[in-house]
Amino acid sequence: MLTLIRGASLYTPSPLGKMDVLIAGTKVIDFQPHIKLDSNINVKQIDATGCILTPGFVDSLVHITGxxxxxxxxxRTPEMNLTDATLHGITCVVAALGTDSSSRTLTNLVAKAKGLKELGLNVFCHTGSYHLPAKTLTGSVTNDIMYIEEFIGVGEVAISDHRSSQPTVQQLAELAAEAKVAGMLSGKKGIISIHVGPIDSHLTILHEVGNSTDIALSQFYPTHMNRNKALLDAGIDFCKAGGSIDFTTSTTEYDLAHGEYAAASALAYCLEHGVDATKLTMSSDGHASLPIFDDSFNLLGLEVGKEASLHTSFMQAVHEYGVSIEHALMAITSNPAQVLGLNKGTIRIQGDADLVLLDEKTLSTKHVWSNGKLMVEQGEAIVKGPFE
Known part of the structure; x- marks a missing residue:
């Protein structure tokens, strides 16, 4: 079946004005101001008047296995369900392990990824976890990235955090070099996803790697960069030195009251301070545990990350912080895809039909397609996991 979306304001994520968009199978076949079809083939037509059509959202850090x-x-937090993503416009997730790589395993991560892919979602994974040396499936980071299609990099490796393995400059440099070469040999980026904790060392170790080796800062992708103003300012310096940074959209009221920036606020702050808009991303940290620690790292409480926060933060960026729709979309579509080397995050002819139809005024989700498959219609999930 062909699907013809008529009269949407198209963002690729660049704004192109009113367009008709034609989907066939898994691909976008064409878009232009008016598409005329003279055919007896069954065509599903959708009136998108008053809507914007965007790329499917790319959530660059999700704990799909909890x-x-x-x-x-x-x-231990629960696993992600399919509709935790699709109902909120997310058509592509990048999965990782975190603090726990003992009861949470890479075998389970890949199995969960394959299951979500069977249901229609785009899923990629990182090998490794918080700690070094990195745990792997095949016995090496190189083989994991080269021979397991889901693995695109390593992470999330923890720095500046009391829960990290306190990695050295040499360890990080060797890991980045191995991942990069493995990526080159398999057509992947081999990025190192970096969990940045609240310790005042911030990104110092990454700069030390960059200054003492041939590893570029762009090989590292630090997240949770909206923890506080000092870290946010360090992130601005990191971007201006050639890197990209990620803001976490899941948070707690306690953390916001104790200096954390909302992701939408952090995005606006960086844009106001002259950071290149292509260097900024947002991710949900969905289904991660969100521990609340006091200044002595005593645990006060625990909450769970939500994939829905990615869409909410996009809306907040536009409606509350004055970020343009284009720049807010870039942070959850083309930018993370570019950083990670994914062929996702844009709308183009012969590109994958990962699309989100949003109400033009409220930016609420109406329809979602993943690889041309309609997952959400009029805000209701029409494809669900077998146990939802």
Missing amino acids: GGGEASFAS
Whole structure:
């Protein structure tokens, strides 16, 4: 079946004005101001008047198998369901392990990824976890990235955090070099996803790697960069030195009250301070455990990350912080795809039909397609996981 979306304001994520968009199979076949079809083939037509059509959202950090609970076994967080993503416009997720790489395993991560892919979602994974040396499936980072299609990089490796393995400059340099070469040999980027904690060392170790080796800062992708103003300012310097940074959209009221920036606010702050808009991304940290620590790292409480926060932060960036729709979209579509080397995050002819139809005024989700498959219609999930 062909699907013809008529009269949407098209963002690729660049704004192109009113367009008709034609989908066939898994691909976008054409878009132009008016598409005329003279055919007896069945065509599903959608009136998109009053809507904007955007690329499917790319969520660059999701704990699809749940996170390890910092309050012991009973606090391990649950796995992600398909509709946790699709109902909120997310058509592509990048999955990783975090603090817990013992009860949470890479075998389970890949199995969960394959299951979500069977349902129609685009899923990629990182090998490794918070700690070094990196745990792998095949015995090496190189073989994981080269021979397991889901693996595109390593992470999320923790720095500036009391829960990290306290990695050295040499360890990070060797890991980045191995991942980069493995990526080159397999057509992937081999990026190192970096979990940045609240310790005042911030990104110092990454700059030390860049200054003492041939590894570019762009080989590292630090996230949680909206923890506080000092880290945010360090992130601005990192971007201006050639890197990209990511803001976490899932947060807690406690953290916001104790200096954390909302992701939408952090995005606006960086744009106002002259950071190249292509260097900024947002991710949900969905289904991660969100531990609340006091200044002495005593655990006060625990919450769970939500994929829905990615869409919410996009809307907040536009409606509350004055970020343009184009720049806010870039942060959740083309930018993370570019950083990670994914053929996603844009709308182009012969490109994958990962699309989101949003109400032009409210930016609420109406329809979502993943690889041309209609997942959400009029805000309701029409494709669900078998246990939802």
